[in-house]
Amino acid sequence: MKSGKDYIVFPLDFPSFGQAEKYVKLLSDRVGMFKIGLELFIREGPEVIRKTRQLSSAGIFLDLKLHDISATVQRAVRSAAELEADLLTVHCASSIRMLEAAVGAGGDKTGILGVTLLTDNDAQTVRESGFSDAYWADPAALVMKRAEMACQAGCAGVVCSGNEVQAVKHRFGADFMAVTPGIRPAGGIGGEDDQKRVCTPGRAVTLGADLIVVGRPIRDAPDPEEAAKEIAAGIDAVIL
Numbered sequence: 001m002k003s004g005k006d007y008i009v010f011p012l013d014f015p016s017f018g019q020a021e022k023y024v025k026l027l028s029d030r031v032g033m034f035k036i037g038l039e040l041f042i043r044e045g046p047e048v049i050r051k052t053r054q055l056s057s058a059g060i061f062l063d064l065k066l067h068d069i070s071a072t073v074q075r076a077v078r079s080a081a082e083l084e085a086d087l088l089t090v091h092c093a094s095s096i097r098m099l100e101a102a103v104g105a106g107g108d109k110t111g112i113l114g115v116t117l118l119t120d121n122d123a124q125t126v127r128e129s130g131f132s133d134a135y136w137a138d139p140a141a142l143v144m145k146r147a148e149m150a151c152q153a154g155c156a157g158v159v160c161s162g163n164e165v166q167a168v169k170h171r172f173g174a175d176f177m178a179v180t181p182g183i184r185p186a187g188g189i190g191g192e193d194d195q196k197r198v199c200t201p202g203r204a205v206t207l208g209a210d211l212i213v214v215g216r217p218i219r220d221a222p223d224p225e226e227a228a229k230e231i232a233a234g235i236d237a238v239i240l
């Protein structure tokens, strides 16, 4: 059965594997997945996946947020599937055809997560990007539209904020994953930072999140392992 720690995705937001390694060792049994993003992947290359796997049996979430023509995305996802990434992100901002190409290339090795709307986008940036009134008046409508594209294309799920997770699960069903960043434990570290639409771990999971991305509240805690343990316990309290 899925326990509290299995919900936690820890992003390896570090400039080198040398710096990430300590956290992989420390948190290996405390989180469900490690997320490898552009910074570390560009610096270290695919080798970073192999190195992380050598140290931990936690899942690998490759957060490359791909966005290109369908054929290019298809080939890139094929390469990621060969690296045995469990999850890979692709932007929903192009076409259903691109998402379908990604899903086909991921096969049963690599689940595709659609990125709906980046959290540093708000009504103003949506407006400036040329979207119609309906979307800039209500950016959540754009999140739902893109989640619909991802669902139609057969994606494993989407990345969305705690604000949209309930609507996503309600509309697209329990099997369609909602991965939620912007997690801040109540009264914990990271309250005053760049994440605007924040949510506590327990609340995100109660609303239906299948995975929560928790970075700075763990990384910057005096005892990161203890912080991850407390977050897992908070989730256990709402799921058990």
Ligand code: C5P
Pocket (backbone or CB within 6 Å): 011, 013, 035, 037, 063, 117, 118, 119, 159, 181, 182, 183, 195, 213, 214, 215, 216, 217
């Ligand atoms: O918890 P913290 O804010 O430190 O987490 C930062 C991480 O969340 C980064 O790896 C960032 O890429 C990720 N993130 C995301 N999707 C968003 C916003 C942030 O995956 N919409």
